[in-house]
Amino acid sequence: MMKERILAAYDPFVLPFVFGMTFVLAYCLVALVKVLIQLKPADRQKFFLSLITPATIVKNIRDLFCDCLFHVKLWKRNKVLGYMHSSIAFGWFMIILLGHVETVLYIPERLHKLYYPIFFRYFMEVKGETLQGSFFFFLMDFFLLVILSGITIAIIKRFRSRIVGMRRTTKLTLTDRIGLYSLWAIFPLRWIAEGFTAGVAGGSFMTIPINWLLHNFMSKPENFTAAWWAYSIALGTFMTVLPFTRYMHIPAEILLIPMRNAGLPVRHTRKGFALAMLYSCPSCGVCIDACPMGVQKKNVQDATVYMVRNLKRRNPKRSLEIAEKCLMCGKCAALCQVQMDACGLRLAYRTSHEKEHNRIPADFGYLEAVDPLPQLGEQKVLYYAGCMSSLTPVISRSVQQVLKAAGVDYELMDKDGSICCGRPLMLSGRQEEARKLIEKNRQLIEESGARILLVSCAICYRIFKEQYDLIGVEVMHYTEYFNRLIKEGRLHVRNGHQTLVYHDPCDLGRGCGIYDAPRQALRAVGQLVPAAKEREESICCGGSVGSLTLRYEDREPITRGALDNLTANNPEQIVTACPLCLKTFSRFAPVPVADFAEVLAQNLEQA
Amino acid sequence: MIDFGYGLTPSATLKIEKVDNPLFAELHRLEPDVTKCIACGSCTASCSAGVFTEMSLRRVILSLQRGREKETLPMLQHCMLCGKCQLVCPRGINTRHLILSIGKVYKMEDKAL
Numbered sequence: 249m250m251k252e253r254i255l256a257a258y259d260p261f262v263l264p265f266v267f268g269m270t271f272v273l274a275y276c277l278v279a280l281v282k283v284l285i286q287l288k289p290a291d292r293q294k295f296f297l298s299l300i301t302p303a304t305i306v307k308n309i310r311d312l313f314c315d316c317l318f319h320v321k322l323w324k325r326n327k328v329l330g331y332m333h334s335s336i337a338f339g340w341f342m343i344i345l346l347g348h349v350e351t352v353l354y355i356p357e358r359l360h361k362l363y364y365p366i367f368f369r370y371f372m373e374v375k376g377e378t379l380q381g382s383f384f385f386f387l388m389d390f391f392l393l394v395i396l397s398g399i400t401i402a403i404i405k406r407f408r409s410r411i412v413g414m415r416r417t418t419k420l421t422l423t424d425r426i427g428l429y430s431l432w433a434i435f436p437l438r439w440i441a442e443g444f445t446a447g448v449a450g451g452s453f454m455t456i457p458i459n460w461l462l463h464n465f466m467s468k469p470e471n472f473t474a475a476w477w478a479y480s481i482a483l484g485t486f487m488t489v490l491p492f493t494r495y496m497h498i499p500a501e502i503l504l505i506p507m508r509n510a511g512l513p514v515r516h517t518r519k520g521f522a523l524a525m526l527y528s529c530p531s532c533g534v535c536i537d538a539c540p541m542g543v544q545k546k547n548v549q550d551a552t553v554y555m556v557r558n559l560k561r562r563n564p565k566r567s568l569e570i571a572e573k574c575l576m577c578g579k580c581a582a583l584c585q586v587q588m589d590a591c592g593l594r595l596a597y598r599t600s601h602e603k604e605h606n607r608i609p610a611d612f613g614y615l616e617a618v619d620p621l622p623q624l625g626e627q628k629v630l631y632y633a634g635c636m637s638s639l640t641p642v643i644s645r646s647v648q649q650v651l652k653a654a655g656v657d658y659e660l661m662d663k664d665g666s667i668c669c670g671r672p673l674m675l676s677g678r679q680e681e682a683r684k685l686i687e688k689n690r691q692l693i694e695e696s697g698a699r700i701l702l703v704s705c706a707i708c709y710r711i712f713k714e715q716y717d718l719i720g721v722e723v724m725h726y727t728e729y730f731n732r733l734i735k736e737g738r739l740h741v742r743n744g745h746q747t748l749v750y751h752d753p754c755d756l757g758r759g760c761g762i763y764d765a766p767r768q769a770l771r772a773v774g775q776l777v778p779a780a781k782e783r784e785e786s787i788c789c790g791g792s793v794g795s796l797t798l799r800y801e802d803r804e805p806i807t808r809g810a811l812d813n814l815t816a817n818n819p820e821q822i823v824t825a826c827p828l829c830l831k832t833f834s835r836f837a838p839v840p841v842a843d844f845a846e847v848l849a850q851n852l853e854q855a
Numbered sequence: 856m857i858d859f860g861y862g863l864t865p866s867a868t869l870k871i872e873k874v875d876n877p878l879f880a881e882l883h884r885l886e887p888d889v890t891k892c893i894a895c896g897s898c899t900a901s902c903s904a905g906v907f908t909e910m911s912l913r914r915v916i917l918s919l920q921r922g923r924e925k926e927t928l929p930m931l932q933h934c935m936l937c938g939k940c941q942l943v944c945p946r947g948i949n950t951r952h953l954i955l956s957i958g959k960v961y962k963m964e965d966k967a968l
Contacts, residue, residue: 572952608958611932614907635903635937665906668935676936676955685935793938796955799888800947831942 250354250381253373253448261477262363268487269362275491276499279527283503286520291512298510311505315586316498317341322585325534328401328412335398337498339391346391350384366483369442370476374450381450389454392442395435403432416542418533418553420494427493430486437479444472500527501586514592517567517600518559522593528586529556535580535590540788541573543809544802552580552590559593569797571597575806576675576794577754582784591794598677598796610681615667615688621696624659629729630698632661632712634705635668636827643827646845647704647726653852654739658702661692669708670715671755672793682715690716702729704845706756706826707793713760725756727766727825727844734772740853741773748774748847749819751810751833752786753826754794766825766844773851780816787813789824791832807836815839823847878960879919885956888948892916898940898950904933912940912950919957928963 284292298304314320317338323330347365351358354372358364364371374381401412406428409417420428442451443458451459490496504524512521531553541547550570558566571594581590624630629651633644644660651658667689670682693701693716701718703709704726712723724732733739748770756762763783770776781787790806814822815838822837824830825844833841842850883889898912899905910933918927931954940950 602955606955606958607962608928608931609963610934611929612935614904614933618907635935635939636942639901639939639942666903668903668937670935672936672938672951676951678936791942793951796952797949799949828942 250350250372250450251375252355252358252371254371257358257361257364257371259370259473259476261473261480262367263480264477264484265366265480265487266363266484268484268490272487272490272499279491279500279523280503283520283524286516286523287512288515288520291515291520295507295510295512299506304506304509307509308506311509312502315505316501319585325583326413329405329414332398332401332405332412335394336402339395339398342391343388343395346384346387353380367476367480369445369449369451373448377450382452385450385452385455388442389452392435392439392454396439399432399435414533414537416533416536416548418494418531418536420531421557423489423492424494424531427486427489427495430482430489431495433482434479434486437475437482441472441475441479444475494529494531496527497530497586500524504528504586508587514589514596517593517596518562522596525586525588525593526556526560529553529588530585531557532585534583534585535588538580538583538785540575540577540579540790540806540809541798541802543805547573547802550574552584552588552593555590555593556588559597567597568601570594571601572796573798574795575754575788575790575792575798577788577792578758579754579785579788582758595675595677598675599679600677602677606678610678610684612681612684612688615684618667618688618692621661621692621698622659624696624698625657626697626699627657628698629656629658629700629702630661630693630696631658631702631704632669632708633666634662634703634708634827635666636705636707636831638662638666640827640830640843642846643704643830643843646843646849647702649849650730650733650739650845650852653849654733656733656738659696659698661696661701667692669705669711671707671711674711674715675794676796686711686715690718693718693721700724700729702726704825704827706753706759707828710755710759725760725762725765725825727756727769728762730845730848731765731769734769739848741848741851742853743772744774744851746774746821747777747817747819748821748823749777749779749814749817750782751779751789751814751822751824751829752782753824753829754786754788754792756825757786758784766823769848770823770844773847774821777817777819779814781813789826789829789832791828793828803832804836807832811837821847876922878924879922882919882956882960885960886949886953888946888950889916889919889953891946891948893946895945897943897945901939901943903935903937903939908933910934912954915957916953919961924961928957928961931957932963 287295319330319333322333347368350368351365405412439454439458442455444462446455446459507521507524514522516522518526533553535552536542536548539551541550550573555570558570574594576591578591581588631647637643668685670685673682698721701721701723703712703723709725730739734741750767750770752763767776787810789810790803811833820839822833822839822841823844824833830841830843894913894917896913902910904910910930915927915930918924934954936951938951944950
């Protein structure tokens with residue numbers, strides 16, 4: 249049976265914790281209101297609506313458990329780190345939960361006291377053992393052990409990150425360090441504090457031995473309040489610095505997940521949704537190892553985690569440098585534990601900077617004189633090769649060869665010079681200007697009566713999919729379309745038995761999620777070998793139009809790094825599905841680089 | 856001085872004192888590649904906007920170096936930033952950033968052309 253030992257239900261040692269807890273709760277409340285006020289009214293409405301939509305509610309609950317408590321994404325990536333994070337997060341959650349359950353069960357009238365469930369063992373004493381009581385003692389000690397094991401890994405990671413599989417970790421700020429050390433201290437101190445009182449308040453396999461040790465080796469073991477003070481101070485310190493450290497991600501993620509699931513766009517660099525994102529960055533540093541620019545040590549400072557830090561600190565000079573340098577390949581975002589929209593943040597920065605500083609207004613009036621396309625019949629495919637493809641004529645030639653072999657009736661959209669798709673303008677922050685190109689292209693396509701728009705450039709494909717809203721037109725990347733032709737039996741290819749490695753272009757793979765269609769088609773014409781890292785972990789070729797300031801000589805190491813990754817299994821040929829990747833790789837590749845359509849055209853079955 | 860008839864015609868004379876060097880120096884600070892140009896014209900030959908307009912990056916760079924930016928700045932209004940010039944440039948000039956930087960350093964006069 250449990251009985252209250254301290255009848256006042258108060259001791260001054262709880263004050264540091266109460267102060268910290270009150271502060272962090274108040275701070276989070278203010279931040280929440282701030283984020284909600286900063287949202288555009290339409291976005292806010294969308295967010296609130298999503299909170300009462302059943303499908304999003306389910307997704308929110310699932311994500312909250314999987315991401316915040318169990319870190320499923322991290323488990324999939326790295327088991328040790330996954331265990332480390334979920335043991336601390338889930339263990340701590342369970343200790344808090346069990347503390348409350350015990351309070352409800354044994355002394356519900358104290359539940360309104362913020363500190364009571366946390367320091368439950370101090371205030372209670374045990375009178376005779378019950379199965380239920382021992383069960384709680386065991387659970388509490390079990391989760392304490394789980395957390396302590398996680399903390400041990402965290403300490404090892406801080407000093408030797410390679411042991412847990414991280415090449416580079418984030419350089420911590422001073423407040424981050426204070427937060428980190430107080431977090432490390434919390435649970436060992438709790439262990440000692442509960443160990444001291446385990447004799448009167450009960451305990452289990454973790455706390456009883458400590459109690460025994462302390463009582464045998466200390467002259468005055470009854471002076472245990474010091475240990476409880478230390479525990480409370482550690483908690484209080486952690487809570488007080490929390491809003492200014494990376495640990496702000498703990499409360500912020502609870503807001504970020506429903507906002508993300510509501511599908512809100514990033515409209516500003518540090519307001520509304522973006523602010524929630526900045527708060528949610530745990531500074532884990534996964535983005536540092538992910539960044540293809542990391543092949544050069546000087547670029548480590550340009551990883552997303554430092555972008556976030558500079559945005560938080562309102563450092564415009566560094567924020568701009570990082571925002572403009574990025575290749576926008578999206579790999580850091582794909583691997584990010586909180587699914588930070590790293591490219592969206594950078595794009596928002598570029599957009600506001602362009603608007604403020606560019607003094608040469610765009611004038612695309614000349615587009616009005618562009619002749620409309622000829623009227624296409626129902627069956628005709630409209631093929632848009634794009635700007636880059638005109639520098640790699642092999643692509644449009646091969647595409648046409650394959651189309652002819654499959655008996656597809658097609659029309660070229662840009663044989664007399666193309667109007668750019670608009671993505672390069674968009675990536676450089678000139679959103680409104682890009683809109684003008686998009687509108688013109690959209691008008692040309694829709695008026696032609698085409699049903700299928702075939703695109704052979706990953707960059708163009710992404711913007712056609714994301715921004716065009718073409719009515720009645722199916723936009724298809726040639727990898728999808730040719731794979732469909734092979735499956736339908738309209739295109740006959742033979743297997744040349746060459747070993748091929750496929751490079752996932754950033755905009756096609758991570759951008760549009762097309763990974764399987766090109767691979768399926770390539771398996772029909774050769775032997776596909778894997779790259780060291782592929783699919784969502786594929787490495788940018790280095791030629792990306794996403795980067796504005798990266799210089800030619802700094803792109804070369806990225807290209808070489810990507811090539812090393814591709815040639816890990818000694819393929820005879822590298823195959824890519826983007827004219828820019830083709831051109832970039834061709835400069836330095838140790839084995840021939842071919843375009844997807846070129847490989848298909850070389851292996852056409854002669855009728 | 857005696858005019859022997861071999862001097863420059865006034866229209867071909869560059870008046871160095873009228874060249875706004877600080878602006879060009881600022882541009883060079885933002886994008887050092889600007890001085891790398893050998894005026895080969897590859898950019899102009901491959902230009903997407905050049906199909907429809909008189910856009911010529913080669914001419915823009917030359918005119919900036921000569922301090923006669925007013926003649927060519929309006930051309931940049933037509934640029935679609937597609938980046939083909941960057942791919943073909945034999946000197947590896949970051950042309951897209953150069954064009955964006957020009958827009959930040961130079962101000963176009965409203966009725967320049």
